[in-house]
Amino acid sequence: MEDRSPILSPGPGHFRLFLALLVVYEHVAGVMLGRGAVFLFFVLSGFWIYRMWTQRYAATTNAYLTFLVSRYWRLVPTFAIASIFAAIVAALTIDGWTAQFMAAQDLRSLFSHLFFVGYTGLAPRLLEPAWSLDVEMQFYLVAPVLALVLTKVGAPRFAAALIGFTALAWLLDMPGQLQLVGWFAVGMAAAALA
Numbered sequence: 001m002e003d004r005s006p007i008l009s010p011g012p013g014h015f016r017l018f019l020a021l022l023v024v025y026e027h028v029a030g031v032m033l034g035r036g037a038v039f040l041f042f043v044l045s046g047f048w049i050y051r052m053w054t055q056r057y058a059a060t061t062n063a064y065l066t067f068l069v070s071r072y073w074r075l076v077p078t079f080a081i082a083s084i085f086a087a088i089v090a091a092l093t094i095d096g097w098t099a100q101f102m103a104a105q106d107l108r109s110l111f112s113h114l115f116f117v118g119y120t121g122l123a124p125r126l127l128e129p130a131w132s133l134d135v136e137m138q139f140y141l142v143a144p145v146l147a148l149v150l151t152k153v154g155a156p157r158f159a160a161a162l163i164g165f166t167a168l169a170w171l172l173d174m175p176g177q178l179q180l181v182g183w184f185a186v187g188m189a190a191a192a193l194a
Helices: 012-029 034-057 063-093 097-103 107-115 128-153 155-171 176-193
Strands: none
Touching: 012 034, 034 063, 034 128, 034 176, 063 128, 128 155, 128 176, 155 176
16 A cells, blocks of 8 residues: 655645745745735635535534634634734834824724724734735625525526626726635636536
8 A cells, every 4th residue: 555645645735835835925026926826715715615615504503603603713813813923023123113003993993803804904904914814704704695696596607697797896996805706706616516
């Protein structure tokens, strides 16, 4: 029997690591690869969330609430630790940062730091890359509804409609999160077809 090391047999985690490294490489080297990698992350998220919803959450009691709580608790501990660490580093290394950060805080900012939604619009942000968590959390809020629509209309129509919606959102310069929904939809449609 052949012993296959998990390091040598690539899986979804290895692909996500590769995409994350592309994003880091863009920030370090300035080579435009990160945006496409982030879009692929959103496609993967749509794929996995659709599968999780249909296989794990849809049949549970209080499915929507159970789903949202599980997604929230998946993100919050790491986000909280990273935010605290970033605040300490910023306070120690950037003159006047603490005063600037505290002056910019309001109820909306507190909500965004606790629940991610709206984090993209904050200034200053503790963690610049956390904008994608904001987009993810907003997707989680509508993912169960999108999954229901997908099962009713079928994958091809679903993907076409949401890609069309995304193009319209882009053409009309709607908020950025609305322009990203098509990427999640492609992943959801792929999961439905798999």
